[in-house]
Amino acid sequence: xxxxxxxxxRTIIRKALEHGRAEGMKPLSAVVLDDGGNPIAFxxxxxxxxxxxxxAHGKAYGAVMxxxxxxxxxxxxxxxxxxxxxxNGVYGGAVVPVPGGVILRDARGxxxxxxxxxxxxxxxxxxxxxxxxAAAGGLTAEP
Amino acid sequence: xxxxxxxxxRTIIRKALEHGRAEGMKPLSAVVLDDGGNPIAFxxxxxxxxxxxxxAHGKAYGAVMxxxxxxxxxxxxxxxxxxxxxxNGVYGGAVVPVPGGVILRDARGxxxxxxxxxxxxxxxxxxxxxxxxAAAGGLTAEP
Amino acid sequence: xxxxxxxxxRTIIRKALEHGRAEGMKPLSAVVLDDGGNPIAFxxxxxxxxxxxxxAHGKAYGAVMxxxxxxxxxxxxxxxxxxxxxxNGVYGGAVVPVPGGVILRDARGxxxxxxxxxxxxxxxxxxxxxxxxAAAGGLTAEP
Amino acid sequence: xxxxxxxxxRTIIRKALEHGRAEGMKPLSAVVLDDGGNPIAFxxxxxxxxxxxxxAHGKAYGAVMxxxxxxxxxxxxxxxxxxxxxxNGVYGGAVVPVPGGVILRDARGxxxxxxxxxxxxxxxxxxxxxxxxAAAGGLTAEP
Numbered sequence: 001x002x003x004x005x006x007x008x009x010r011t012i013i014r015k016a017l018e019h020g021r022a023e024g025m026k027p028l029s030a031v032v033l034d035d036g037g038n039p040i041a042f043x044x045x046x047x048x049x050x051x052x053x054x055x056a057h058g059k060a061y062g063a064v065m066x067x068x069x070x071x072x073x074x075x076x077x078x079x080x081x082x083x084x085x086x087x088n089g090v091y092g093g094a095v096v097p098v099p100g101g102v103i104l105r106d107a108r109g110x111x112x113x114x115x116x117x118x119x120x121x122x123x124x125x126x127x128x129x130x131x132x133x134a135a136a137g138g139l140t141a142e143p
Numbered sequence: 144x145x146x147x148x149x150x151x152x153r154t155i156i157r158k159a160l161e162h163g164r165a166e167g168m169k170p171l172s173a174v175v176l177d178d179g180g181n182p183i184a185f186x187x188x189x190x191x192x193x194x195x196x197x198x199a200h201g202k203a204y205g206a207v208m209x210x211x212x213x214x215x216x217x218x219x220x221x222x223x224x225x226x227x228x229x230x231n232g233v234y235g236g237a238v239v240p241v242p243g244g245v246i247l248r249d250a251r252g253x254x255x256x257x258x259x260x261x262x263x264x265x266x267x268x269x270x271x272x273x274x275x276x277a278a279a280g281g282l283t284a285e286p
Numbered sequence: 287x288x289x290x291x292x293x294x295x296r297t298i299i300r301k302a303l304e305h306g307r308a309e310g311m312k313p314l315s316a317v318v319l320d321d322g323g324n325p326i327a328f329x330x331x332x333x334x335x336x337x338x339x340x341x342a343h344g345k346a347y348g349a350v351m352x353x354x355x356x357x358x359x360x361x362x363x364x365x366x367x368x369x370x371x372x373x374n375g376v377y378g379g380a381v382v383p384v385p386g387g388v389i390l391r392d393a394r395g396x397x398x399x400x401x402x403x404x405x406x407x408x409x410x411x412x413x414x415x416x417x418x419x420a421a422a423g424g425l426t427a428e429p
Numbered sequence: 430x431x432x433x434x435x436x437x438x439r440t441i442i443r444k445a446l447e448h449g450r451a452e453g454m455k456p457l458s459a460v461v462l463d464d465g466g467n468p469i470a471f472x473x474x475x476x477x478x479x480x481x482x483x484x485a486h487g488k489a490y491g492a493v494m495x496x497x498x499x500x501x502x503x504x505x506x507x508x509x510x511x512x513x514x515x516x517n518g519v520y521g522g523a524v525v526p527v528p529g530g531v532i533l534r535d536a537r538g539x540x541x542x543x544x545x546x547x548x549x550x551x552x553x554x555x556x557x558x559x560x561x562x563a564a565a566g567g568l569t570a571e572p
Binding site for chain 1: 320321322323324378
Binding site: 321322323350351352353354366367368369371372373374375376377378379397 | 477478483486507517521524525526
């Protein structure tokens with residue numbers, strides 16, 4: 001499959017968490033989902049709060065299901081809160097519409113999945129996701 | 144029942160998706176529900192994000208259950224957000240109250256079901272739904 | 287993507303429903319899901335009971351999520367009922383573990399999605415799914 | 430807390446998946462939960478079916494929440510199915526009571542979390558979990 005391999009998902013996550021440590025962020029957690037919204041890999045940094053899986057997942061899950069990065073979801077939530085609330089009802093309440101959810105695309109623009117990072121500010125979470133994706137190579141990130 | 148046949152539902156969906164392609168919209172997805180809010184047919188255009196069934200369904204489902212088109216639901220959500228949130232609680236979180244959900248009526252005004260289209264802007268989604276309904280013939284559309 | 291196109295999904299569904307009519311079965315309904323368990327297309331035959339989407343979906347959804355065809359799921363449910371009950375809890379109660387859910391694979395054995403057919407006996411549903419898959423061509427079916 | 434570090438969780442998972450490959454098992458997936466039942470890390474082996482997170486999680490989650498390994502849960506499910514069904518209701522349907530869920534304890538017997546492995550037979554899943562735990566060192570496994 002031309003999807004995200006476990007090896008690539010590991011690299012994205014590892015490098016996102018390393019980026020957070022190098023930048024002095026609070027402990028980060030990161031998930032990689034495939035193009036169907038199903039988890040490939042997740043890691044929670046030591047010292048992160050226990051509920052981080054759900055937030056990381058929710059950032060990436062909304063990105064895959066709606067085909068919108070977390071930044072675009074936040075803008076939509078701020079412009080039309082009831083739409084994102086309704087979308088969340090449709091997706092079982094699992095969507096977290098803020099930056100830190102980043103769509104992964106291949107060179108032709110096809111969606112391969114998404115990364116969700118959480119633990120620090122949404123902007124820092126997003127920066128860590130982008131660092132992880134850049135380190136993995138060969139992927140286009142859509143925040 | 145003089146409801147929506149599968150043949151008619153197929154035509155509505157096919158023509159709605161074709162309208163989107165002809166107008167250069169993003170890939171659309173469309174569902175047709177019967178007058179009980181149950182799915183007759185659904186299609187997701189190639190390249191659409193994976194979660195489109197829930198959004199298309201939610202637009203049409205709210206239209207049937209409340210007897211209000213998506214446009215009317217959006218107006219109500221903007222005037223009285225808590226009402227639409229409460230209605231969504233009643234309907235299991237499945238309602239997406241924005242344009243693109245269009246009620247189908249027969250010549251005497253009886254509700255036969257609804258169409259839900261998603262993938263581009265809500266206004267474009269609605270235009271595609273109306274194009275599909277017009278192509279099927281014999282139906283009155285209430286957006 | 288090397289997945290199931292809407293065009294191919296339409297063919298599978300159309301031919302499954304035609305097979306049912308040709309064999310004198312009760313009205314069938316059929317869904318095609320992608321390899322992430324998300325709907326590509328669905329059709330409910332005229333005269334089928336209104337709740338057929340959920341059953342068709344549940345047959346295909348379990349097949350994708352567990353990587354087991356409906357026949358294998360039924361065998362597991364009969365040998366170890368509590369396991370399938372638990373799996374269903376994990377998947378939100380959406381799994382229907384009986385024949386009629388058929389995994390789609392490409393020539394190399396990679397899962398591309400699944401078909402779910404419902405409306406007649408489970409064995410007839412499965413036969414219709416297999417007929418639809420055969421008509422689409424290029425796919426290996428795992429019932 | 431002397432709990433399971435991310436580093437240790439990574440090792441358990443990595444070695445469990447390697448054990449599966451070395452033994453010719455189907456592709457495995459594995460999760461490590463902390464002593465509150467919250468995910469620390471998860472990996473899904475390439476080629477595993479998409480829904481493996483929920484099953485892996487369910488094996489480990491039941492183990493933590495009930496303080497019973499998957500083997501003990503299976504025995505209880507076979508002796509008294511309604512008890513495990515009721516427990517599952519209490520825990521949101523998330524429990525999968527079969528071997529492959531293994532409690533992690535420290536030298537004094539205190540529960541530190543649990544591992545959940547899925548993908549092959551329950552017995553093989555459990556063997557892979559035990560191999561991963563042994564490789565990490567310093568932990569007592571309760572299957």
